[in-house]
Amino acid sequence: xxxxxxxxxxxxxxxxxSGLRKKVPVFQQENYVENFIxxxxxxxxxxxxxxxxxxxxxxxxxxxxxxxxxxxAAANGFGRVLVGQGGILSTPAASHLIRxxxxxxxxxxxxxxxxxxxxxxxxxxxxxxxxxxxxEKITEAIYARSREIDRYAxxxxxxxxxxxxxxxQLGEMTVEVVDPVADxxxxxxxxxxxxxxxxxxxxxxxxxxxxxxAVTGPYAVEILENRLGAQPRTARNSVPLEDFGGHHPxxxxxxxxxxxxxxxxxxxxxxxxxxxxxxxxxLIIGKGIFVTPSDSLAILAANxxxxxxxxxxxxxxxxxxPTSAAADRVAEKLGIGIYETPTGWKFFGNLLDAGHxxxxxxxxxxxxxxxxxEKDGLWAVLLWxxxxxxxxxxxxxxxxxxxxxxxxNYYSRHDYEAVETDSANTLMDELRAKLSTLPGTSIDGLTIxxxxxxxxxxPVDGSxxxxxxxxxxxVGGSRIVFRLSGTGTSxxxxxxxxxxxxxxASKHDVETQKALADLIAAAEKIAGIRKHTxxxxxxxxx
Numbered sequence: 001x002x003x004x005x006x007x008x009x010x011x012x013x014x015x016x017x018s019g020l021r022k023k024v025p026v027f028q029q030e031n032y033v034e035n036f037i038x039x040x041x042x043x044x045x046x047x048x049x050x051x052x053x054x055x056x057x058x059x060x061x062x063x064x065x066x067x068x069x070x071x072x073a074a075a076n077g078f079g080r081v082l083v084g085q086g087g088i089l090s091t092p093a094a095s096h097l098i099r100x101x102x103x104x105x106x107x108x109x110x111x112x113x114x115x116x117x118x119x120x121x122x123x124x125x126x127x128x129x130x131x132x133x134x135x136e137k138i139t140e141a142i143y144a145r146s147r148e149i150d151r152y153a154x155x156x157x158x159x160x161x162x163x164x165x166x167x168x169q170l171g172e173m174t175v176e177v178v179d180p181v182a183d184x185x186x187x188x189x190x191x192x193x194x195x196x197x198x199x200x201x202x203x204x205x206x207x208x209x210x211x212x213x214a215v216t217g218p219y220a221v222e223i224l225e226n227r228l229g230a231q232p233r234t235a236r237n238s239v240p241l242e243d244f245g246g247h248h249p250x251x252x253x254x255x256x257x258x259x260x261x262x263x264x265x266x267x268x269x270x271x272x273x274x275x276x277x278x279x280x281x282x283l284i285i286g287k288g289i290f291v292t293p294s295d296s297l298a299i300l301a302a303n304x305x306x307x308x309x310x311x312x313x314x315x316x317x318x319x320x321x322p323t324s325a326a327a328d329r330v331a332e333k334l335g336i337g338i339y340e341t342p343t344g345w346k347f348f349g350n351l352l353d354a355g356h357x358x359x360x361x362x363x364x365x366x367x368x369x370x371x372x373x374e375k376d377g378l379w380a381v382l383l384w385x386x387x388x389x390x391x392x393x394x395x396x397x398x399x400x401x402x403x404x405x406x407x408x409n410y411y412s413r414h415d416y417e418a419v420e421t422d423s424a425n426t427l428m429d430e431l432r433a434k435l436s437t438l439p440g441t442s443i444d445g446l447t448i449x450x451x452x453x454x455x456x457x458x459p460v461d462g463s464x465x466x467x468x469x470x471x472x473x474x475v476g477g478s479r480i481v482f483r484l485s486g487t488g489t490s491x492x493x494x495x496x497x498x499x500x501x502x503x504x505a506s507k508h509d510v511e512t513q514k515a516l517a518d519l520i521a522a523a524e525k526i527a528g529i530r531k532h533t534x535x536x537x538x539x540x541x542x
Contacts, residue, residue, distance in 0.1 A: 001156045002075045002171070007031040013039065013146035015139040017344035019125025021111045024061050027122050031152070033068050036142075037107070038152035040126045041076045043141040047104045049079035053097045053127075055089025055180065056109030057215040057278040058240035059116030063087045065124070067159050069107050074173040075153035078104070081173060084180035087162050088240060090215045090279030092368070092376035093184040095131035099372065100183060105129055110215075110278035113250035117243035132349035132373030136465065181222050188223060191309030191371060192382050196389040201229045205388075206269035209381065210259045213237045213245035216279040219378055228385075244277065251276050251283035251365055251377070252542045253290065260285060271388065271395060275377035280345075281365040282377035284384055286395020292542075294324035294411050297361030299402050300383050302330045304359060306390040307383055309371070316357040318348050321454050321469055322481045322497040323363040324409040333406070342456050342468035343483065349373050350460035363413060363497065400508070407503040410515040414538035415485075416494040416529065424484055424492030427532040431470050431482060438472065443522045447475040472526060477501040480523045494533065496523050513541070 010029075013020055013036050020036055027033055041047070052073050056062040066087045073081050082097055083089075089097070091108055098106045105128050111121035126134045126142065134142070155171050167176050209224060211217035217238030224230040237245065248255040251274035263272040263285040272285040284291040291299070301317050304310035316337035317327050331338035339357055341347035345366065351357040352370045361367040366375030384395075391398060438451040450473035455466040469483035478500045485493035498519045502508065513520070523529070530536055 003154055003156060004151050005031070005034070005154060006151055007035055007149060009147050009149050010035060011147060014143045015125070017346075018112060018133065019108070019123050021114065021121060021123040024118055024120060024122045027061060027065070033065055033124070034072065034152045034154070035146060035149050036124055037069055037072050039142045039145040039149055040107070041072070042145045042149070043138060044105070048077040050104035051080040051082060051101055052078045053082045053089070053094055053101070053103050053106035055084035055094050055106075056087055057090070058086070058088050058242065059111065059122065059244070059277065060118055060120065060242040061122050062109050062242070063162060065109050065122075066162065068154075070160055070170065070175060071154045071157060072152065074157070074170045075155040078173055081175050082178055083160070083162065083175065085163065085165055085177055086180070088180045088215060088218065090180070090184070090219060092280055092372050092374045092379065093180060093219070095127060095372035095374040096184050096187055097178075098127060098129065099131040103129065106131075108278070112278050113248075113276040113281060115244065115248045116277065117246075120243070127373075130349060130353055130373050133344070133346040135346055135349070136463070181219050184219060185223050185227065187371060188379065188382055189227065191379075192307050192386045193389065194228060197382075197385045198229050200385070200389040205271070206231070207234055207271040207273070207385075208259060208262065208269050209235045210251070210256055210274040211235055211238045212247060212249040212251065212256070212274060212276065213239060213241040214249040214275065214277045214279070215240055216275040216378055219279065223378065223382070249277035251281055252540065254540050254542075256283055259283070260290065263287060271384070273381040273384070275381075276365070279377050280368075280375040282367060282380040283365060284380070284395075286399070289396045289399055291395065291399060292324070292363075292411055293361065293365045293367065294326050294363050294409060295399065295402070296380065296384075297323065297359070297367055298326035298330050298406065299398065300367060300380065300387070301327055301359050302334075302402060302406075303387045303391070304383065307386040310358065310369070314358040315355055316351070318351050318357040318360040320344075320347075320362040321456075321471070322413075322483065322495070323361060324411040324499050325501065326406065326409040326411075327361065329406040339459070340456075342454065342465050345373075345375050347456070347458070347465070350458055354460045356459070363411070403508050404505045407501060408508045410500045410502060410510070410512055412498050412512055412516055413542050414496040414498070414520070415540040415542075416496075416533050416535050417539040418491040419494055419533050419535075421492045423532050424494050427494065427527055427529070428470065428482065428484060431527055435470065438526070443525055444518060446478070446518060446522050449473045449475045478519055480519055480526070482523075482527060494529070496527075496529070496538070498523060
């Protein structure tokens with residue numbers, strides 16, 4: 001029995017770069033979830049009888065929201081729902097399911113790398129038929145609808161058993177609970193040389209993968225241990241938990257500190273990696289060396305031809321604007337295109353669909369390719385393993401050889417988290433107001449060559465995205481970027497990106513923060529970070 005329920009709109013359901021993210025108690029308000037899901041359905045057309053993929057990262061409130069979404073999909077006329085067993089689907093696996101099954105779209109429940117629990121973060125994101133995040137024109141339509149919505153449709157029915165693989169009926173809609181891992185693992189086996197990686201593990205190669213009690217645990221166990229023969233418990237913290245074990249599932253040097261310290265120790269394994277809450281980010285650490293996400297993107301692109309799925313070469317490389325220019329130098333040597341986009345994986349979708357790019361990456365630990373339309377943490381780990389298996393060199397040797405060939409981009413990101421929103425906006429507004437006066441001026445010997453607020457025109461559809469981050473360029477190629485993040489749930493996060501290019505291999509062993517010290521000081525003088533935030537140091541340095 002379909003029910004039409006009266007409701008009143010909320011004013012705060014504006015999706016960010018990765019969907020709608022709020023604290024769990026916000027989503028638990030009356031009809032809050034229902035309003036947003038109905039706004040999604042009301043903002044797209046042509047889905048009657050079509051397939052919808054639903055899944056999430058297993059965080060608190062995941063199961064309840066999945067049941068709501070299934071009932072509403074049935075009431076709104078979808079013909080089939082595919083849902084991951086236990087409500088589990090990594091974001092890249094969901095993207096693959098959408099593409100493989102030619103689904104109309106998907107609802108992904110995650111707040112990515114943000115913490116989980118009854119008082120922590122939750123999120124709902126809509127992905128379109130190509131498997132990628134909804135473009136801005138759709139998210140804007142969803143937001144507009146959410147501000148005027150007055151009813152939603154649902155169906156009166158018992159909960160679906162999410163733990164039992166199989167098919168059932170809900171009204172006229174078929175619900176299929178599917179293995180969340182199998183299809184994704186099969187895809188990885190087609191892209192990479194599993195035989196070579198198996199031989200490497202059989203020869204004594206050791207690695208540690210920290211799943212952070214998040215969604216990639218079951219994927220890592222199946223692929224690394226069961227299919228590739230890595231030692232049992234290579235995947236640590238592999239059981240997804242609603243609160244991620246009380247930890248923050250962000251694979252950076254703060255929240256994956258134990259892994260970092262292990263990899264810097266005398267008894268370090270050969271390779272260390274981690275992924276985040278929903279499985280789309282990655283951390284790569286070799287014995288004695290942390291590989292920055294910007295360097296990882298460049299190195300993966302330079303060596304991708306060693307994996308069977310990329311043996312024919314790359315069509316192009318795309319990177320987000322704040323990501324270092326290391327990948328640009330690889331693209332130049334390979335003679336392929338390089339594309340600089342705003343932050344947000346949705347901006348890569350058109351480039352991938354049009355065949356302009358094969359590999360994409362963001363400095364925030366996201367890397368992926370045209371195999372799906374999301375960034376993919378395990379994909380990056382497996383490509384690294386493929387490269388290591390073929391080259392038979394250490395991570396340290398591969399990185400230092402890359403720097404010697406292409407030069408090193410010293411790079412760091414300083415995050416000022418949970419800054420009062422008005423203060424964060426004031427800082428950015430004051431920066432924008434003085435951009436025209438900065439070129440030609442000097443700060444402690446650093447001469448500013450350019451200053452702008454990045455605007456992107458999509459080369460495929462011509463759409464324009466303005467105000468995507470403030471760029472300060474210096475003579476010699478160094479730069480500082482300031483932007484506000486759209487991935488948090490409270491206050492604002494000011495991200496400051498600092499980069500210096502060093503072509504001289506004899507100067508490649510300087511500690512990163514020391515190599516960037518004059519630029520870090522310049523960032524403070526240009527933006528007045530301490531004045532606006534009251535902070536003398538960043539919350540996180542990566």
